[in-house]
Amino acid sequence: MNIQRKELLVTSFALFSLFFGAGNLLLPPLLGYNAGENWLWVTIGFMITAVVIPIIGILAHAKLQGTLFDFGKKVSPLFSSIYCILIYVISVAIPSPRTAAATHEIAIHPIFGTSPLLTSAIYFSLVLVFVLNRSKILNLIGKFLTPFIVIMLLLVIGIGLSSSGFTTGISNIETPIVSGILEGYQTFDAIGAVVVGAVIIISLNFKNMKVSAFDSKRRLIRKSGFIAGTGLFIIYAGLISVGAYYGSEIEVNSELSSDMQRASLLRGISIAALGTFGNTILSILISLACFTTAIGIVAGAADYFRGLFNKSQTVYFATAIIACIAGVGVGQLDFHSIIVIAYPVLLFIYPITIVLIILNVLPEHIATPFVFRVVVLVTFIFSLPDVIGFISPSNKLTDIMNYMPLAKHSLGWVLPALLTLVITSFVQSKPID
Incomplete structure (x- = not known):
C-alpha cells in the first residue's frame, strides 16, 4: 500500500x-x-x-x-x-x-x-x-x-x-x-x-x-x-x-x-x-x-x-x-523542584535508554542478545557514579571515575559502552569450538 x-x-x-x-x-x-x-x-x-x-x-x-x-x-x-x-x-x-x-x-x-x-x-x-x-x-x-x-x-x-x-x-x-x-x-x-x-x-x-x-x-x-x-x-x-x-x-x-x-x-x-x-x-x-x-x-x-x-x-x-x-x-x-528531582533520575535511566536505542537500530548479526546484555551492564555500572556523585558529591567512587574521559561532564559511561560494543561484536564473530 x-x-x-x-x-x-x-x-x-x-x-x-x-x-x-x-x-x-x-x-x-x-x-x-x-x-x-x-x-x-x-x-x-x-x-x-x-x-x-x-x-x-x-x-x-x-x-x-x-x-x-x-x-x-x-x-x-x-x-x-x-x-x-x-x-x-x-x-x-x-x-x-x-x-x-x-x-x-x-x-x-x-x-x-x-x-x-x-x-x-x-x-x-x-x-x-x-x-x-x-x-x-x-x-x-x-x-x-x-x-x-x-x-x-x-x-x-x-x-x-x-x-x-x-x-x-x-x-x-x-x-x-x-x-x-x-x-x-x-x-x-x-x-x-x-x-x-x-x-x-x-x-x-x-x-x-x-x-x-x-x-x-x-x-x-x-x-x-x-x-x-x-x-x-x-x-x-x-x-x-x-x-x-x-x-x-x-x-x-x-x-x-x-x-x-x-x-x-x-x-x-x-x-x-x-x-x-x-x-x-x-x-x-x-x-x-x-x-x-x-x-x-x-x-x-x-x-x-x-x-x-x-x-x-x-x-x-x-x-x-x-x-x-x-x-x-x-x-x-514548582517547575524548578521537578527539574531537581528529575536530574539524578536522568543520569541513571538516560544512558541505558540511549544504548538500547542504538543497539536496536544495529543489524541483528551485530546486536545479538550477548552484545545487548554486556553493553547494557557496562553502561549501568559506569553511569552509577554520576548518580551517586550528584547525591553525594564527596565520595571515593566519584574521585576514581573522574579519571575516565568525559566523566567530569556526567558522560563517563560513553567510552566504556562504546568499547564494550566493539569488543563484544568482535568476540562473538569468532567461532567458538
Missing part, C-alpha cells in the same frame, strides 16, 4: 508535537543566551541528545513495530519488564507533571493568578479526555494542534531574528558542545522517543489510519521520524540563535532560578518580536506544547499496562486515570 501524503503529514505533525513540550521550548533560548558567540557549538551538542538520538529511537520503533518491551527483551524479559515499568513510572511522575507546572507558572498564573491545584486539575482533566478518545489522538494532534504550534514558533523565531541586532554577547560556557549535550538531556526526548514511538505504532493500528502492512508502516514511521526531526532541528536552532542574538538586548536577572530565567528570557523575546501580544502568544504556545506532550506520555503508559493485561480497556482507563491523578498531585510542585 502506498503511503498517502495526508497520513504522512498527520503522523509527522503528531510525532513532532508529542516530542515538543515544556523543556523543548524553554531550554534552547537560555542555552543560546549563555553561549553567546558559541551558540552554534551548543546547538550541535543539543541536537545530539534532543534530535539525533530521539529520531534514531523512532527508527528503532519502525524496525521493531512492537512495544517498549521489545527494546529491552534481548537483554532478558525480566530486565525489559523492570525497564518498562521504570520508564513509564518516571514519565508519569516527572515529565508529565512538569508540563502542568510549566503551563501554570508561565502561562496561567501570571494572567489569572489561580492556584496550581486548579490549573493541574483542569489540565489533566482535558488530558484524560483526549487519552480516553484513543483512536483520535493522531488526527486531533496532527491536524489541528501541531500546525498551530509550528506557525507560532516560526513567527516568534522569524520576527525575532529579523528584528534583532545580530550581536551576541561573550560566552560564559566553557565546553559548548558538552553543555549542549547535557542540556538536551533535560528535554527527556530520548525517553520520549521510546514512549511516544509506541504511541504512534499503536495509533497506526486503529481503523481510522489506512496503514496496515508491516513494510508500509515502517516506511511511514521512518519518513515521519525524519520530517519531525527536521522540524525539531529548525525550531531548536532558531530558538538557540534568537536567545544568542538577543543576549545583549534583554536583561535576565541572574538571581532568579534557572527555570524562571528561561521563562523570563522567552517572554522578553516574544514581547520584543511581537509586542505586548507576544505575551499572549507565548502563553498559548507553552500551554499547547505542554499539553500534547502530556497526552503522549499518559497514552503511552496506559497502552503499556493495557498490553500486560490482555489488551484490557478497563486497565487502559484505570492507568490513564491514575496517571492523571498523579499528574495533579506532583503538579503542585
Whole structure:
C-alpha cells in the first residue's frame, strides 16, 4: 500500500508535537543566551541528545513495530519488564507533571493568578479526555494542534531574528558542545522517543489510519521520524540563535532560578518580536506544547499496562486515570523542584535508554542478545557514579571515575559502552569450538 501524503503529514505533525513540550521550548533560548558567540557549538551538542538520538529511537520503533518491551527483551524479559515499568513510572511522575507546572507558572498564573491545584486539575482533566478518545489522538494532534504550534514558533523565531541586532554577547560556557549535550538531556526526548514511538505504532493500528502492512508502516514511521526531526532541528536552532542574538538586548536577572530565567528570557523575546501580544502568544504556545506532550506520555503508559493485561480497556482507563491523578498531585510542585528531582533520575535511566536505542537500530548479526546484555551492564555500572556523585558529591567512587574521559561532564559511561560494543561484536564473530 502506498503511503498517502495526508497520513504522512498527520503522523509527522503528531510525532513532532508529542516530542515538543515544556523543556523543548524553554531550554534552547537560555542555552543560546549563555553561549553567546558559541551558540552554534551548543546547538550541535543539543541536537545530539534532543534530535539525533530521539529520531534514531523512532527508527528503532519502525524496525521493531512492537512495544517498549521489545527494546529491552534481548537483554532478558525480566530486565525489559523492570525497564518498562521504570520508564513509564518516571514519565508519569516527572515529565508529565512538569508540563502542568510549566503551563501554570508561565502561562496561567501570571494572567489569572489561580492556584496550581486548579490549573493541574483542569489540565489533566482535558488530558484524560483526549487519552480516553484513543483512536483520535493522531488526527486531533496532527491536524489541528501541531500546525498551530509550528506557525507560532516560526513567527516568534522569524520576527525575532529579523528584528534583532545580530550581536551576541561573550560566552560564559566553557565546553559548548558538552553543555549542549547535557542540556538536551533535560528535554527527556530520548525517553520520549521510546514512549511516544509506541504511541504512534499503536495509533497506526486503529481503523481510522489506512496503514496496515508491516513494510508500509515502517516506511511511514521512518519518513515521519525524519520530517519531525527536521522540524525539531529548525525550531531548536532558531530558538538557540534568537536567545544568542538577543543576549545583549534583554536583561535576565541572574538571581532568579534557572527555570524562571528561561521563562523570563522567552517572554522578553516574544514581547520584543511581537509586542505586548507576544505575551499572549507565548502563553498559548507553552500551554499547547505542554499539553500534547502530556497526552503522549499518559497514552503511552496506559497502552503499556493495557498490553500486560490482555489488551484490557478497563486497565487502559484505570492507568490513564491514575496517571492523571498523579499528574495533579506532583503538579503542585514548582517547575524548578521537578527539574531537581528529575536530574539524578536522568543520569541513571538516560544512558541505558540511549544504548538500547542504538543497539536496536544495529543489524541483528551485530546486536545479538550477548552484545545487548554486556553493553547494557557496562553502561549501568559506569553511569552509577554520576548518580551517586550528584547525591553525594564527596565520595571515593566519584574521585576514581573522574579519571575516565568525559566523566567530569556526567558522560563517563560513553567510552566504556562504546568499547564494550566493539569488543563484544568482535568476540562473538569468532567461532567458538
